[in-house]
Amino acid sequence: MAKKKVKRKELLKEPDEFLTFSARAFNWLHANRNKLLTAGVIIGALIVLYLAGWGYWRYTNKKAQQTYNQAYSILLKSLNPEASPEEWKKAEQGFKRVFEDYGLSKVASLALPEAAMAVYLQGRYDEAIKLYQEFLQDMVEEYQYQSLTKLAIATCFEAKGDAASAKAILQEVLQGPKGPFRAFAHLSLARLYSSTSERDKAKESLEKFIEDLPDSPFIPMAKAMLQRLSR
Template sequence: MNIKYNKAKQNLKDDPIMDSLLSTKEFFVKNGNQLLGAVVVIVVLIAGVLVFNNVRKSGESKASESFGKAMIYYTENQLDKAAEQFKLTAENYSSSQPGALSAFLLGRILFDQGKYDDAIVWYGNAAKGARSIEFVGGQALEGIAACYEAKGDTKSAVENLEKALKDDRIKFRHSTIKWKIALLDGKSEKSRSYLNEIVSDTTAIDLHQRAENLLASMDTGS
């Protein structure tokens, strides 16, 4: 069975795009915390595989090749070259899945560089063009919220998190988004409601204590 698995993996590595995705997985296992957050790792690995599968069916070979080239730079941590290639892919193939994912990853690179206004633009492009890609649209809205938070615009951050909360494709992120809204929004009734929902959610055990602590701080006025 191991022989069959290794042969199948080698067949994938013979394809330059799939090879890039496999290299990405190996790279992020070692460097995920340094370069990207865990959420983005999920996006890259899952959405990247979806892109790979679907572009083959739809014949978007040029978009796929452009995206694959950007991913190679990305996995090699050549972020300036990756950003340039992601931008080309997003601009030239804006209606494609590789284009939407490229816009998302470009937004992340720009965010890490502190270029929040530029990141908002590209995250916005990803959100508009990601209807056919699971996870990306909603998480692009989270990215926009993070940019506004970094700029000190809490109101806009919360507004974008609320939009992300309406995206059922990222339902697995909803408890975390509710926690973030409550943290930013303060002592509003909506925040209290979200925190109570988190405490009652058996799938959000890792957030229970933090939600309870925040509720307690609201009650004590601290």
């Protein structure tokens, strides 16, 4: 998708005096570049440049948050069983605009998994996986985000019929630090093994779950699944 540029006329429509100052600051620096020779003036110029950059950063955050909120509202409505594919597409376009047009904003990274969800709903699983993987790279040190995102990737692989890749991703979650999403990985892995007629591996996964997370609220569900598989 081609990146849509924000036109100068659209920027100036915003009632943001700081942004207007930023533009004037850059223009002044360019017009007086030959005069900025002394150390003191150079430092002053750098401060102006910093303020100008901060003004643009503030602007992109404001616009990005507005765009993100609009797309998120559309996505929530699109989760209704009666939602149309057009609504999923609108949500996708909104989130993609956040990280394509406002990549320096705070919410740019958070828009990636939301866009992936909208793409997933449209059945474009490979593209959804790619977006989730981009988000993983941004959240290298946030293991809970990592775990949740890997669960989403496993779901995409399962949806496209690639059970082997889904199982491999779930194993990665289980080999990582313990967290609130570990139980879902255990249960999902057991369900996948069961769906591919690997009953022994499904039972083994459930037994490991019960041993690994004895205080999990999902233990009754795991025991019920184990009982059903043991018949």
